[in-house]
Amino acid sequence: MKVLVPVKRVIDYNVKVRVKGDGTGVDLANVKMSMNPFDEIAVEEAIRLKEKGAVEEIVVVSIGVKQSQETLRTALAMGADRAILITAADDVHNDIEPLAVAKLLKAVIDEEQPGLVLCGKQAIDNDMNATGQMLSALLGWSQATFASEVAIEGDSAVVKREVDGGMQSIKVKMPAVISVDLRLNEPRYASLPNIMKAKKKPLDEKTPADYGVDVAPRLEIVKTSEPAERQAGIMVGSVEELVDKLKNEAGVI
Template structure:
């Protein structure tokens, strides 16, 4: 069984995001970039499935700029077998929209003969949470979202999903697209020996023309703003004073 894992290069989750002065987008100059945290979880799950003998090959894919090579190398160091970089733009500020990403992944999945696609449920830069669902529709495959547990057996994936108020377990037939949530696993750290080995693993580069595709942007960012700053808190001397303050501010009736 082949597993395809899309990964995205995003601003590191520990970095404070800055908006450009003109409000046209996020400032990426001299900013640390890393793998999308949800994608780290999907890579880890794919590697675990291979280690368990369920999968024969794990292929990681990134779509965007050439700098995404380092992100792919990280995934290879975690245990993926090979990587594919689709050069879709030269500008790090260009955002490849979910539908375009889904179309690219559909072509790669068909060309590679993938049986399972594991995606992060969303990217932390735009929080779209759309690519996996769109990809499932384009391929005509089954799908399961927000997975906190995945078991593969006899051509079926048993997926435990996180839903409002609890957990839901579903069985989906393979091939399938599964998007993963935070509590599925704890991604491993790549050891130094594996980082060195990753440098020798195959990393293929291709363009949209190689795939016979072209981007068709449908969204336009009008403006980007910083979140509204929170008002400073106050200290109270007693519970009675706290209750009285809450009443005065309309929080309590």
Template sequence: MKVLVPVKRVIDYNVKARVNADGSGVDLANVKMSMNPFDEIAVEEAIRLKETGKAEEVVVVSIGVKQAQETLRTALAMGADRAILVVAADDVHTDIEPLAVAKLLKAIVEEEAPGLVIAGKQAIDNDMNATGQMLAALLGWGQATFASEIAIEEGAATVTREVDGGLQTIEVRLPAIVTADLRLNEPRYASLPNIMKAKKKPLDEKTAADYGVDVSPRLRIVKTTEPVARTAGVKVADVAELVAKLKEVGAI
């Protein structure tokens, strides 16, 4: 079985994002970029499936700017076998919308014929949480989102999902789409030898036009603002003063 894993290049999660002074978007100048953490978890799960003999090949794909090659090389260093880069934008500030990404992934899936697609449940830059679901709809495949555990047996995937009420276990027939949640696994660090080997692994570069997909945006960002800063708390001397303060603000 072949496993396909989409990965996205985003601002590193350790970096505090800053908004441009004119509110046009997030400042990306000299900002460290890395693989979306949920996608990293998806790559790790695909590699584990290969290591346990459930998969024969792991293919990673990224859609965006040329610089996403670095993200794909990271996935290859972790243990993926092959990579595909779809150059769909020239400007790093251009975010390809989920529907366009899903259409491109659909074309790649039809070309690669994987038995399973594992994607991160969402990207930490736009928090859309939509690509996996849209891809499943376009392909007519079963889907299991927010996965915290995956088991592959006899042409089916048993997936434990994180839901509001706790955990839900479902079974989907393969081929299927699975989106990874935070507690699915702990991604490995790429070793130096594997980083060197990754440079020699195949990375095919294509464009959105190769797949006949229009990536023109349907959404327009009107304004981007920083979150409102939290005000400092107030120290109280005893419980009586605490109760009095709570009454003042109408909390009790």
């Protein structure tokens, strides 16, 4: 079975994001970029399934700017077999919207014919949590979201996922789209020999035009602003004073 894993280049999760002075977006100048953490977990799970013998080939796909090659090389160094880069933007500030990403992924899947798509549940830059669900709808495939455990059983996948009331186990027929959560695994570090080998692994470059997909944005960012600063707390002298403030100032009781 072949597995396809979409990966996205985002601001590294350790970086404190700064908003541009004019409020037009986020400042990306000299900012460290890395693979979206949820996508990294999806790549790791695909590798583990391959190590168990359930998967024969892992194909990683990234959609965005040319610099996304670095992200794909990281996935190849972890253990993926092939990579596809769809250069859909020239400016790093241009984020490709989920519907356009889903349409491009569907076109790739129509060509590659994987039996399973493993993707991160969301990207940490826009937090939309929509691409996996849209892709499943476009393909007409089964889907399982927020996976914290994945097992392949014949032509089905058993997925354990977290819900408000606890844990839920579902069984979906493959081909399927599974979006993964943080508790699924801990991604491995790429070894130096594997990093060197990754440079020789195939990486195909495509454009949205190759797949006949329009990636023009449908949304307009009106303004970007910093979150409001948290107000300092105060010390109260008694329980009565606390209750009074909660009732009359905070309005929570």
